[in-house]
Amino acid sequence: MYRIFTFLSITLLSCFALQAQNIQGIVHDKSTGVIVPGASIIIKERPQGGTVADGNGKFSLVLHNGETLLVKMVGYKSYERYFAKVQEGQQVEISLESGVALDEVLVTASLANSRSKRAIGTNVDHIDAADIVAKSNPSSLAELVNGRISGAQVYNTNGKVGMPIRFDIRSAATFSMERDPLIFIDGVRYGSSNTADVNSSQEAMSALNDLPMNDIASIDVIKGPAAAASYGAEAANGVVIIQTKRGLSGKKGVAVNVKYTGGFSELANKYTKYVNNDALNNFFDRGHQNQYYANLSAQFDQANSLFFSANSNTTSGIVPGNKDNRQTFRAGYDFTKDNFKLGFTAGYVKGKLSIPQSASGRDDAIWNLMRDQTPWPFISEETWRAIEKSYSNDRFTGSVKLNYTLPFNIKLESLVGLDLNRIDGLNYLPYGYLQGTNSTGAKQVSDRKNQNINWDVKLSRNFALADKWQLNLALLSQLTKSTETVSGISVRNFAVPGISNISSAAEILGTTDTYFEKRTHGIYGEAFLSYNNQLFINTGVRRDVSNMIGRNVASIWYPTVSVAYNVKPFEFMQGKIDEWKIRAAYGESGRLPYPNDAQTAYLIENSSFGTLVRPLRKGNPDIKPERTGEFEIGTDLSFFKQRLGFTYYLQNTRDAIVYTTLLPSLGWPSSLSGDYPENVGKIRGKGIEVTYNSRVFTSSNQKNSLDLFVIFNHQSNKVISSGGNDIINTVNLIRPGLPAFSFYTGVSEGANFNSNGVYTGAKESAPQVLGKPFPTYNGSFGFNLQLVNNLRIQSLFNYSKGAKVYNISNRNVASQGNNFKTSEDLKAQLATQTPGTPEYIATANELAQYAGPRGNFIEKADFIRLSNVTISYDLGVWAKKQTNGLFKSCVLSLTGNNLWLTTNYGGIEPQIDSQGGSKRTRGISYLSSDWTAVPAPRSYAMSVNIGF
Template sequence: MLLCTTVHAQLIKGTIYDKSTGESIIGASVAIKERPGKGVMADEKGQFIIQLQSGETLIVKMVGYKTFQKQYEFSADQQISIYLESGLSLNEVMVTASLANSRSKKAIGTNVDHIDAAAVAATSNPSSLADIVNGRISGAQVYNTNGKVGMPIRFDIRSAATFSMERDPLIFIDGVRYNNSNTADVNSSQEAMSALNDLPLNDIASIDVIKGPAAAASYGAEAANGVVIIQTKRGLSGQKGVAVNVKYTGGFSELARKYDQFVNNDPLNDFFVKGAQQQLYANLTAQLDQNNSIFFSANTNKNEGIVPGNEDNRHTFRAGYDLVKDRFKLSVTAGYVKGKLSIPQSASGRDDAIWNLMRDRTPWPFLSEETWRAIQKQYDNDRFTGSVKLGYTLPFEIKMETLIGLDLNHIDGLNYLPYGYLQGTNSTGAKQVSTRRNQNMNWDFKLSRNFMFSPKWQLNLSVLSQLTSAIERVNGISVRNFAVPGISNIASAAEILGVTDSDYEKRTHGLYGEAFLSYDNKLFINAGLRRDVSNMIGANVANIWYPTVSVAYNVADLPFLKGKVEEWKFRAAYGESGRLPYPNDAQTAYLVENSSFGTMVRPLRKGNPDIKPERTGELEMGTDISLFGQRFGFTYYQQHTRDAIVYTTLLPSLGWPSSLSGDYPENIGKIQGKGIEVTYNGRVFTSSNKKHSLDIFAIFNHQSNKVVNSGGRDILNTVNLIREGLPAFAFYSNVSEGPVFNAKGEYTGAKESGLKELGKPFPTYNGSFGFGLQLFENLRLQSLFTYSKGAKLYNISHRNVAMQGTNFKAKETLKEQLATQTPGTTEYIATATQLSKYEGSRGDFIQKADFLRLSNLTLSYDLGTWAKKQSNGVLKRCVVSVTGNNLWLSSNYGGAEPQIDSQGGSKRTRGIGYLSSDWTTVPAPRTYAFSLNIGF
C-alpha cells in the first residue's frame, strides 16, 4: 500500500519474490539510486518499507539474482510486488555449495565449477557426459576410456591423492543418488557398459562440480573423489503459457588417426567403419498458473561406433511437476530409459579384433573374422529414476524439506557364440547370460531457519539427515557345447562352466549440521560437521566425523583501482571427506565344504573389524576478480590422505593360509597432494554496433602427489607401484640397457636393467582454452582445445606385438637392416642397440603421452527472428549448428590415442590395481554432427 507522508515523498511498502518459484526472498537490499545510504533490508517475509521521492529509482539487490532497477512516480496504487530473476554473472551464478544449500558463487569459499549444460547441448551436440564436462572445469580431466560408444568415463580430479583405483565422484541427478558403477558381467572392464550413458544429455540444465573435500565434506564418507550435481530442465518460467522445443541431430564418427606403426597397417585401418548417429529430442514446458508447472521430454537415440557392430540404442522419457503455493512446495521428477548396447570384443584378449589385426602381418591369426562377427555381446538395460521433494515453512519461519530419491536399474547381459563357429577349441557353441538388478535409494530430511540480527548481519542454520542404500544382485550362468545347430537355450547345453549368484548391499547414514553467517552481502562464513555410519566400516568403528569451514570476502572498488574492479573475492576453506572400504573389507568369511572326512570349515577371507574409510583433508585458498571486464580465478589446494587402505600379508601362524597373502586390509597408508588452478574468461573485442564480439577463455592446472607411508612395503601391480617418496601408481619396470652379442659378435637379445621408476600416469599440467566469436548477432563460432603434459601411458599393444608378432614396423625394419650388416661393425652395433629397445622390456614401452587436441569446434546460426516472421510468430526459436569433435590431435605418444585406459572408469575390487595402459584399446573417434533446434 502506498501512503503519502509529505507533498514530495511516499512510504513505499513492498514484497520481494523469486520470479521462478514465487517464494518471498529474505534479506534482499533495497536502496535509492539518487540517495546512496538510504537503504533497508527485506525482512523474514520478504517485505520492506522505504521512503521514496517522486522520480527516484529503486534498486533491489540479492545474492544470486539480477539487480532490479525501476523509477517510480507518485500514485495511490496498492503495495508493490518486485520479482527478481536468477543472476547470470560469474559470481552471481547459483551453485550447490553443500548438501544442505545452494548459494551464489559470491558466497562460497571454495572453487565449485558451474556448467550451463543446456547451452552446451543446444549447439555442441555432445555424445556423452565427458563431452560436456571435459575442458570446461578446472582441476579435472574427464574422458571416455575407450573409443567405442557406451564405454566408461574416467575422472581424474585434482591431485588424485589416494591409493584407491575408485576415482568416480558421487553423482546426484535432481537430488537422486545415482548409481554410476559400470557393468562388465559378460565382458572385460575395459569394455564395460557405462552407467553414465543413461544420463539424458539434452535434459540437463546445469552441472555443478565439487572437486575436493574442502567443498564436499557435507557429503561424507564417499565424497573424497568429488561430487557432480546435475539439475534437469523444469517447467518453471514465471510466465503462464506452453512452450515446445524439438531438436534433431544427425552425424557420423570415424577413425581419427590411422595406424602407421605396423608393417601391414591396411587391414587394421580398413577394419574401422563410419558409424552413423541419429537423435530426435522434444520437450514441453508449461506454466499452468502462478503455482503449477510441468515438464515432459522424449528422446530417441541411435549411435553406431567405429568398430563394426558397436551400437547403442536408447529411448528416454522424463517428466517433472512443480507446485508452489503459500508455504508449501512440491517437486516430482521421473525418468525412464530403455536401452540396448552391443559391444563386440575389440580389446584385451586373443579373441579381440584389434589384437588379431595388429599382431601379425597376416590378420586374424587366432580367430577367424567370420567367428568374430558371429559372436554377440550385448546388454539390455532398463532404468527408472525418480524423486519427490516436499517443502513447507513451519511456524517461526522454520523451513522443512524432505526428498526421497530412487534409482532402479535392470540389466540383462548376453555373450553368445553360435554353433558351428570355432573359438579356441570350441565349435559347438557357448553362451553366457547375466541378470543384474541395482537399486539406489536416498532419503534426505532438512530443517533450516534464517535469522536477521540487523540489516547487515544474517545467520542461516541447517541440520540435515541423509540415508543412502545401494543394493546389487547379480545372477548368471555360463554354458557350452549345444547338441545341434539352431538351438541355444541354456538347458540344451552339455556343459555348465560356471554359475554366478551374488548380493551386495551398502547402507550409510549421515547427519550434517551447518551454520552460514553473512555480513553486508560481502563477508560469508560457513561451518559444518557431518557424522557418518556405514555397514562398510568395521564393527569396532562407531562413526566418522567430517568437519568443514570456509570464508569468502568480497571487495569492490579498491582505492588504488577505483571504478575499475567490478568484483574481487578472496576465499579459503578446509574440509574432510572419505572413501569407503571396498566390499568385504570389514567382514570375515569361512567356507563350509563336504569331504570324505565330513563337513569342514576353512578360512575364506579375513576382514578387519577396525577398518575405516580413507580420510582426505583439503585446504583450499583462492581469489576471483573481475577487472576491466576480464575475469580471473586462482586456486591453490593441498590434500592430505590418511588411513589409506593397504592390503598386507597374514601370518600362517595365525591360522590363515598363505593363499590369502597380501589380502588383509589395514588403514596405514598416507599420501599428500597439491595443485593450482588458474582460469580466465573475458571479452577482448566488441564492435561499435554491438553486433560482433570475441570472447576467449583458458584453464591451467598443475598437480602432484607423493606417497608418505605405504606400511613400509612396496606394492607393485604389473608396472604401477605404490612406494614411499614416489607419486602414487608411479610406473616401475625394467628397461633395455643395450644389446647382448655372442662370441661371433652376433646380436642375441637385450640386456635388461633392474627395476626403475619411469614416470607417472597423471599429468603434471593440463587444461583447456578456446574462443567464442559472435558475428552479425546471429552467427557464432566456438572452439575448445584441451592439452596435457607430464603423463605417461603403458603401451601394452606395441610391447605385445614387438615381443610376440611380426608386424611391429620399428622392430621389423631394424631386423631387416641388421641382416644386411656385418657383425662387429659400428653400424651393426648401432642397429642392434636400437633393436634391443623392442625386445619386450616393459619399461621401454612406457611412453610419454603429452597432447594438444582440438576437442570441439561448433558453428551455429540463430534463425529465430527470420523463423518467427515467416511463421507469423508460431516459431519462437530456430538454431542450426554444425559440430566437430576430436578434429585434430598432436601428441608424442607412439600409439593411436594418448588419452585412454584399458582399466576402464572404475574399480570395485580389493587390492591395488594398475592405471593408464593401452591394451589394444579403441582410439577416440572423430565425430561430425548437424543439429536443428526449433521452439514453439
C-alpha cells in the same frame, strides 16, 4: 539471560513482520529480446533465498517487502531492482544489457544449501549445460564437462559408443582404484558403477550412458573435500550435481521445444606404426547418429508447472557392430502454494548396447589385426562378427521433494530419491563358428539388479540479525542404501545348430550368484553467517555410520569451514575493478573401504574326512574409511572486461587402505597373502587452478564480440607412507617419496650376444622409476566469437603434459608378433649384417630397445587436442516473423569433436586407460595402460533446435 531473551524475541518479531509474497519473472536480452537461461537471481538481503532462471529464462521465488532483487549472468551487466511493496503473483520482466561480470550463478556446494557463487568459500565450477546443448551436440557427459572446469580431466576411456568415463580430479591423492565422484541427479543418488558382467572392464557399459544430454539444465562440479565435506564418507573424489530442466516458472502458458541431431564419426588418426597398417585402418566403419528430442514445459497457473520430454537416440560406432539404441522419457511437476512446495521428477530409460570385443584379449579384433602382418591369426573375421556381446537395460530414476515453511519461519525440506536399474547381459557364440577349440557354440547370460535409495530431511532457519548480519542454520539427515544382485550362467556345446537356449547346452562352465549391500547414514549440521552480502562464513560437521566400516569403529566425523569476502573496490579502483572475492576453506571427506574389507568369512567344504571349515577371507573389525583433508585458498577477480580465478589446494590423505600379508602362524594360509586391509597409508597432494576469461572485442552496437578463455592446472602428489612395504602391480608402484602409481620396471640396457656374436635378446636393467600416469600440467583454452548477434563460433582445445602411458599394444606386437614396423625393419637390417661387426652390434642394440622389457614401452603422452568446434546460427527473429509467431526460437548448429591432435605418444591415442575408469577392486591395478583400446573417433553432428 534477559538480554538474550529480548534479542531472540525481537528477532522473531522482525521475521514475522516481513511479508512474504511469491513472484514470477522472465529474463531476456535487452537488445534482442532473446531469453537468457541460467541467470542467477539473488536477494541481496537474503542470498540463500535466491534461485536460477530455467532453460526458458523464467523463475519464481519468495520476496519480502523492502528487499532488492539482484540478477547476474556471464556476459551481461548486473541488474538491480528494489521492491518497496511486493504483490502476490507479481510478474517481473528483467532486461539484461551486454557486459562482463563475475560468474555469479547459484551453485550447490553444500548438501544442505544452494548458494550464490559469491557466498561460497571454495572453487565450485558451474556449467550452463542447457545453453551448451542448445547450441552444440555433446554425445556424452565427458564431452559436456571436459575442458569446461578447472582441476579435472574427464574423458571416455575407449573410443566405442557407451564406454566408461574416467575422472581424474585434482591431485589424485589416493591409493584407491575407486575414483568416480558421487553423482546426484535432481537430488537422486545416481548409481554410476560400470557394468562388465559379460566382458572386460575396459569395454564395460557406462552407467552414465543413461544420462540424456538434452534434459540437463546445469551441472555443478565439486572437486575436493574442502567443498564436499557435507557429502561425507564417499565424497573425497568430488561430487557432480546435475539439475534437469523443469516446467515454466513465470506467465501462464505452454512452450514446446523439438530438436533433431544427425551426424557421423570416423577414425580420427590413421595407424602408421605397423608393417600392415591397411588391415587396421580399413577395419573401422563410419558410425552414424540420429537423435530426436522433444520437450513440453507448461505453467497452468501460479501454483502448477509441468515438464515432459522424450528422446530417441540411435548411434553406431566406428567399430563394426558397436551400436547403442536408447529411448528416454522424463517428467517433472512442481506445485507451489503459499508456504508449501511439492516437486516430482521421474525418468525412464530403455536401451540396448552392443559391444563387440575389440580390446584386451586373444579374440579381440584389434589384437588380431595388429599382431601379425597376416591378420586374424587367432580367430577368423567371420567368427568375430558372429559373436554377440550386448547389454539390455531398463532404468527408472525418480524423486519427490517437499518444502514447507513451519511456524517461526523454520523451513522443512524432505527428498526421497530412487534409482532402479535392471541389466541383462549376453555373450553368445553361435553353433558352427570356431573360437579356440570350440565350434559347437557357447552362451553366457547375466541378470543384474542395481538399486539406490536416498532419503534426505533438512530443517533450516534464517535469522536477520542486527546491523546487516544474517544467520542461517541447517540440520540435515541423509540415509543412503545401495544394493547389487547379480546372477548368471555360462554354458557351451549346443546339441544342434539353431538351438541356443541354456537348457540345450551339454556343459555348464560356471554360475554366478552375488549380492552386495551398502548402507550409510549421515547427519550434517551447518551454520552460515553473512554480513551485508559481502562477508560469508560457513561452518559445518558431518557424522557418518556405514556397514562398510569395521564393527569397532562407531562413526566418522567430517568437519568443514569456509570464508568468502567480497572486497569493495577502493576509490582509486572504482571503474577498474568490478568485483573481487577472496576465499578460503578447509574440509574433510572420505572413501569407504571396499566390500568385505570389514567381514571375515569361512568356506564350509565336505571331504572324505568329514566337514571342513576353511579360511576364505580375513576382515578387519577396525577398518575405517580413507580420509582426505583439504585446505583451499583462492580469489576471483573481474576487471577491465577480464575475469581471473586462482585456487591453491593442499590435500592430506591418511588412513589409506593397504592390503598386507597375513602370517601363516596365525592360522591363515599363504594364499591370502596381501589380502588383509589396514589403514596405514598416507599420501599428500597439492595443486594450482587458474581460470582466465577476457572480452577482447565488443563492437559499438554490441552485436559483435570476441571472448577468450584459458584454464591452467598444476597438480602433484607424493606417497608419505605405505605401511612399510612397496606395493606393486606389474608396472605401477606405491612407494614412499614417489608419486602414487609411479611406473616402475626394467628397461633394455643393450643387446645380449652368444659366443658367435649373434644377437639373442635384450639385457634388462633392474626396475627403476620411469614416470607417472597423471599429468603435471593440463587444462584447456579457446574462444567464443559472436557476429551480427546471430552467428556464434566456439572452439575448445585441451592439453596435457607430464603423464606417461604403458603402451602394451606396441610391446606385445614387437615381442610376440611380426607387424611392428620399426623392429621388423631392424631385424631385416640385422639379417644383412655380419655378427660381431660394429654395424651389427649397433643394429642389435637398437633392436633391443623394442624387446620384452616393459620399460621400453612406457612413453610420454603429452598432447594438444582440438576437442570441439561449434558453429551456431540463431534464426529466432526471422523464424518468428516467417511463421507469424508460431516459432519462438530456431537455432542451427554444426559441431565437430576431436578434430585435430598433436602428441609425442607412440600409440594412436594418448588419453586412454585399459582399466576403463574407476574399478571396484582390492589393492592397486593398472593405471594409464594402452592395451589395443579403440582410439577416440572424430565426429561431426548437425542439429536443428526449434521452440514453439
